[in-house]
Amino acid sequence: MEAFQRWINDPGVRKFMTGFTPIGLQEEEEWIDGLGKRKNNITFAIETLEGELIGNIGLHGIDWVARVATTGALIGDEQNRGKGYGTDAKMILLDYAFHTLNLRKVCSEAIAYNGRSLAFNARCGYKEEGRRKDHFFKDGQYYDGVLTAVFREEWLPLWQEYNL
Numbered sequence: 001m002e003a004f005q006r007w008i009n010d011p012g013v014r015k016f017m018t019g020f021t022p023i024g025l026q027e028e029e030e031w032i033d034g035l036g037k038r039k040n041n042i043t044f045a046i047e048t049l050e051g052e053l054i055g056n057i058g059l060h061g062i063d064w065v066a067r068v069a070t071t072g073a074l075i076g077d078e079q080n081r082g083k084g085y086g087t088d089a090k091m092i093l094l095d096y097a098f099h100t101l102n103l104r105k106v107c108s109e110a111i112a113y114n115g116r117s118l119a120f121n122a123r124c125g126y127k128e129e130g131r132r133k134d135h136f137f138k139d140g141q142y143y144d145g146v147l148t149a150v151f152r153e154e155w156l157p158l159w160q161e162y163n164l
Helices: 002-008 025-033 087-100 115-123 152-162
Strands: 042-047 053-063 068-075 105-111 129-137 139-152
Touching: 042 087, 053 087, 068 087, 087 105, 087 115, 087 152, 105 115, 105 129, 115 139, 139 152
Parallel strands: 068 105
Antiparallel strands: 042 053, 053 068, 105 139, 129 139
């Protein structure tokens, strides 16, 4: 729990997150304790093959009727970014979303300057669906929110290639 709280409060992480307030340890503990009670949100830890906790990923706002969800991910420490952990976690999450939960579409949103997030989502089959003009306020400036999504049928060929 302390790792998650440290990551979320790290300015190098926060600049890419849509939230803006620091998180206290008690608040983070309450969030983690409540994970199992949320029927429309599913969150997983991301670990290396050696078992090191490096982040989290989840499906949020699941609409069980429309079979749509929004995803978010966080790789905490800088030395673990750019190594493919996020892509691996996202592909496994999408497999779970499409094959286990029978979702048909998974969405994401990133602040326009978050090229790393947009690139890793594109590697997982996401395509831009639109922008929310000047939607986020960071460091005294407004930035667009980039809306992306992937549909199950468009993702399946990527999953087959990924599994080779």
